[in-house]
Amino acid sequence: MIVLALLASIAAAGVALTMLFLAHGRPEDDRGGARADMVHYFGMSALAALVCGAMNVIETAWDSVAAAAAGNATNVMAVGLLWAGARRLNGRRAIGAVSTGAGGILLFGLTFLVPLDDATLLKTAGLVVFSALGALECARTPLGDLGGARLLSWTLSLYAAYNLSRLVVVAAFGMTPLLRDGPVSPETTAAASAIAIALVSVGAVWIGRQLDDDPAPGTRAHDRGTLRRETARLLVEHPGVRATLVRVPEIDLIRAAHSGERGDTMLRTVADAAADVIADVVTGMPIRDTVFVVHPTVMTAAEVEESLRSAFARRMPSIDYDDVPDLVFEHHLVRDVDDLSWLMESRRSRPRLWRSGSD
DSSP states (O other), X not given: OHHHHHHHHHHHHHHHHHHHHHHHOOGGGOOOHHHHHHHHHHHHHHHHHHHHHHHHHHHHHHOOHHHHHHHHHHHHHHHHHHHHHHHHHTTOOTTHHHHHXXXXXXXXXXXXXXXXXXXXXXXXXXXXXXXXXXXXXXXXXXXGGSTTHHHHHHHXXXXXXXXXXXXXXXXXXXXXXXXXXXXXXXXXXXXXXXHHHHHHHXXXXXXXXXXXXXXXXXXXXXXXXXHHHHHHHHHHHOSOEEEEEEEOTTHHHHHHHTOHHHHHHHHHHHHHHHHHHSTTOEXXXXXXXXXXXXXXXXXXXXXXXXXXXXXXXXXXXXGTOSSOOOOEEEEEEESSHHHHHHHHHHHHHOTTOOOOOOO
16 A cells, blocks of 8 residues: 555656646756746756655665665655745745755765654654745745745645644654554555645646746747747738748758857858848747748748848858858748747757748
8 A cells, every 4th residue: 555655656746747847848948037947946846756756665665774765865855945946936045955955965864873763753854844934935925926826835834734743643642653554654644745746736837837938148948039029029010921941051060060159150140141131030040950030021032032142141251151051941921929939849849851941
């Protein structure tokens, strides 16, 4: 029975980690901002809970002290990182992660030095403290004003109360109730942990959907956001909008022969050339090897290609490049921002597939 309860907590932690990853998106986006902070801390918490469940299974199966030590440490860290993440989202001093790490390391070492029953009580006390702190932090503004924060606060409060009840039972009746079937047994505790993990994951994803990314300028995530915002403006101001995707087929060779920075300079030159010859244009590099040029459909696709090639050639001396690399174009009419988002996403998932296209 205990193994099934532990497996349930492992499954819940795995689902939580997956949900957070999907809420954030791809790790290479370098998004930054509040949502990235939330995913970083809460994701590490879910990972700690996953390791904790695995260590508890090993401890149960092989009576391993090392597994017990790792399980105790990661259990406390899983809850402590929720508190640390909540502090971060509230813009408070960054002592949460340090305190959580120190508590986990201390508990890991103490498990080898004191009887396992005493180590379990210390772990339970740590869970009470960090859960209570996390519940209070989730109730604070500005985090407390977001949907899902109240669910986190209530879940952590109840989890703190449950673990406090285990300490009260031990103080009144000794360790025996914790070792046999009942409301404070290991099976019940594992089940309560699985439920808490599930509720916290729902609250975290709920919060994440309301938080903003704040990617640094120059990152692909920043370019994607700029392209979406400016395309929405163009769609309001002009009757027709076209997305011209421009690629330098030799870009990988340029990066290999020179440097990655040289390749990025080449792509930025394509964007600058587009700004030279196309009115009211928006450019960006939302993926590694393609420049997106979004503009009103005043010029035909052929005129855009001819003008951009000429402007690109004129800019080559400014970057000290002898040859003029070829440019490959793909043109798409954009009816709404979702069309542009689909184009960016399709090129991210199939970066090597390229074919010329037309309106």
